Amino acid sequence: MKTIALLALAAAAATVSVPAAAQFAKAEDAIEYRQASFFVLGQHFGRIGAMANGKVPFDAKAAQENADIVASMARLPWAAFGPGTDKGAPTKAKPEIWTEQAKYKEHATKLETESVKLAAAAKTGNLDNLKAAFGEAAKTCKACHDAYRNK
């Protein structure tokens, strides 16, 4: 069972193209790493959202820079959800992450895909393209949070 989980995770890791040597000294580090990478991702995603929602003026260059960072950051957290990292530090991660590896992996891959689309949309310099791609990416965040993150 543990082997299957490990294989599933390895497969997930391969798919979401995280470093082959994505190892953590202890569960606590993995938990801090995924929370840190999601926080950085969220800050840049939020800046794009502020433009998409008209809260700050649209700045095509800033949108592109932020979207490129979102696309890079979106590849990182997944390797930090390895077996045994469901506890070890305060975490909102639901146990289903480890019991529904295949489904969880779909969400992870979806965010990576939508982030790449967001970066491509930002490169067009067109606010409507950015708004559309941001909306899709935001839905992906919410779907995963609703399913796998405790309130």
Add this chain to the structure above:
Amino acid sequence: MKTIALLALAAAAATVSVPAAAQFAKAEDAIEYRQASFFVLGQHFGRIGAMANGKVPFDAKAAQENADIVASMARLPWAAFGPGTDKGAPTKAKPEIWTEQAKYKEHATKLETESVKLAAAAKTGNLDNLKAAFGEAAKTCKACHDAYRNK
């Protein structure tokens, strides 16, 4: 004085190519952001160090993936050291960061430069190149920590 600090920071930000819209809602967010980005950077840098120091077998692909992430992450923390972010949450950042902007900026730029060199060295797939570039980058981390980070 505040204007000068802001201009110095804007110049630094421009040089280290952080997003033009690198804004934080509150000091607490900036502090969490820089700590988060340094933590992610450190995890990947540490994986390269483990190979450079022979603690884990050299894996050229993993070294390159980790070095690319280090190079991306090394661009991020600096914008989060803006005016007024010296307090607001627990931080080891020394006040000199804000009183020695030019010197601090040199350290920031140096890390970005060394990180790019590290990624280039990793791409050669040669362990000796990786060791040399890792050593230089590690010196850069230490120099800045010694000068601007409280123990």
